[in-house]
Amino acid sequence: MTRILGIESTCDETGVAIVDDGHRIVANKVLSQIPLHERFGGVVPEIASRAHVECITTVIESTLAEAGTPIRAGTPPPIDAIAVAYRPGLVGSLLVGVTTAKCLALAWDLPLIGVDHIHAHVYAATMGQEEDARDAPEHDIEDLLPAVSLVVSGGHTSLYLTKRWTSHELLGATTDDAVGEAFDKVASILGLGYPGGPAISRVAENGNRKAVAFKRSLMSGDSLDFSFSGIKTAVLYHTRGQNAQRDAPIRPEISIPDVAASFEETVVSLLVDKLARALRREGGSTAIVGGGVAANRRLRTLLDRLADKQGYRILYPPPALCTDNAAMIAGLGYWLLEEGKVSDLTLDADPVVAR
Ligand code: KG4
Ligand code: ZN
Numbered sequence: 001m002t003r004i005l006g007i008e009s010t011c012d013e014t015g016v017a018i019v020d021d022g023h024r025i026v027a028n029k030v031l032s033q034i035p036l037h038e039r040f041g042g043v044v045p046e047i048a049s050r051a052h053v054e055c056i057t058t059v060i061e062s063t064l065a066e067a068g069t070p071i072r073a074g075t076p077p078p079i080d081a082i083a084v085a086y087r088p089g090l091v092g093s094l095l096v097g098v099t100t101a102k103c104l105a106l107a108w109d110l111p112l113i114g115v116d117h118i119h120a121h122v123y124a125a126t127m128g129q130e131e132d133a134r135d136a137p138e139h140d141i142e143d144l145l146p147a148v149s150l151v152v153s154g155g156h157t158s159l160y161l162t163k164r165w166t167s168h169e170l171l172g173a174t175t176d177d178a179v180g181e182a183f184d185k186v187a188s189i190l191g192l193g194y195p196g197g198p199a200i201s202r203v204a205e206n207g208n209r210k211a212v213a214f215k216r217s218l219m220s221g222d223s224l225d226f227s228f229s230g231i232k233t234a235v236l237y238h239t240r241g242q243n244a245q246r247d248a249p250i251r252p253e254i255s256i257p258d259v260a261a262s263f264e265e266t267v268v269s270l271l272v273d274k275l276a277r278a279l280r281r282e283g284g285s286t287a288i289v290g291g292g293v294a295a296n297r298r299l300r301t302l303l304d305r306l307a308d309k310q311g312y313r314i315l316y317p318p319p320a321l322c323t324d325n326a327a328m329i330a331g332l333g334y335w336l337l338e339e340g341k342v343s344d345l346t347l348d349a350d351p352v353v354a355r
Contacts, residue, residue, distance in 0.1 A: 006330025083333025172224025
C-alpha cells in the first residue's frame with residue numbers, strides 16, 4: 001500500500017488529502033476562501049496567498065489527525081510521499097503549497113511529487129466512487145484509456161486526448177475566458193453573487209432555457225477551441241441595454257431566471273457538442289469531464305443523454321471532487337510516483353498552463 005499526502009493551493013482553496021494507492025480517500029479537507037473573495041466578485045490573488053499561508057499548517061495537522069495519524073514531534077507520520085499541485089495557478093498561492101510540500105518532504109525524508117492541477121482534474125473522475133468500485137484493482141482505471149478529456153473550471157476550458165493519466169495531448173482550448181469565469185462574470189452582471197456557477201444554476205431552475213436565444217460561439221469549421229467572451233457581453237446588453245455599462249440598471253422587463261437558464265443552456269450545450277465533436281474526430285468511445293463546472297447539473301444531464309444516445313462512456317467526479325481538492329492531487333501523485341516522476345527540492349511554482 002502506498003499512502004500519499006496531497007496539497008492543493010493553486011487558487012482560493014486550501015486542500016490537503018491522504019489517499020492510498022491512488023484511489024482510496026482516507027481524509028480530504030478543503031478550506032474554501034469564498035467568504036474572503038465574494039465581496040470582490042472574484043479571487044483577489046494577494047488575499048488568496050495570504051490566506052493559504054495562514055491556514056495551511058492547520059489544515060495539514062487536521063487532515064493527518066482525521067486519518068488517525070496525528071503529527072507527533074520527532075516521529076514522521078506513516079506517509080510514503082508528498083504530492084503538490086505546482087502548476088498552473090496564481091503564483092503566490094502555488095508558492096505556499098510548493099514551499100510547504102518541500103519542507104515536509106525534507107523534514108520527513110519523503111519523495112516529492114509535482115502534480116499538474118489540470119491533469120488532476122481529469123484524474124478526479126476515477127475517484128470517489130462507491131466503496132466497491134473504489135476498491136477495484138488498479139488496472140481497471142487504466143482500461144478506461146484512451147479517452148477524450150474536457151476540463152471546465154474557473155481558470156481553464158480545454159479538451160485533451162488522454163492516453164495515460166500522466167500525459168495529455170491538447171486538442172483545443174478557450175481563446176478568451178474560461179467557462180467558469182463566464183459563469184462568474186454573468187452571475188455578477190445578473191447580481192447573483194460569487195461563485196457564479198452554483199448561483200446561476202440555482203436561479204436557472206425556475207427559468208425557461210429557451211427564453212433568450214444567445215448566440216453559440218462554435219468557432220470556425222471543426223475547431224475544438226472555445227470562446228466565451230461574446231456571450232458575457234450579450235448577457236450584459238440584453239439585461240441592461242445595447243452598449244450599456246456594467247453599472248447601468250437591469251431593465252424592468254428582464255426575468256433573471258430566464259436569462260440565467262438561457263445562458264446556462266447555451267454554454268453547457270456548447271460544451272457537450274464540442275466534446276461530441278472531439279470524440280467523433282478522435283474515434284473515441286470514452287470521455288472524461290472534470291473541473292468546477294463539471295458539478296453543473298444541467299451539464300451532467302446533457303452528458304448522460306449524449307452517452308445514452310451515442311453509446312459513449314462518459315465519466316465525471318462526484319460534485320465534491322469537481323471543484324479544487326487535494327484528493328485528486330494525491331491520487332494522480334500515486335501514478336507519477338509509480339512512473340518514477342519524482343521531483344527534487346528545486347521544484348518551483350509554474351503559473352502558466354502547460355500545452
Ligand atoms: O475547478 P475549480 O474549483 O477552480 C479552478 O481550477 O478554476 O472551478 C471553479 C469554477 C468557478 O468558476 C465556479 O463558478 C464553477 O467552477 N462552478 C460551477 C458550478 N460549481 C462551480 N459552474 C457551473 N455550475 C456549477 N454547479
Ligand atoms: Zn481547478
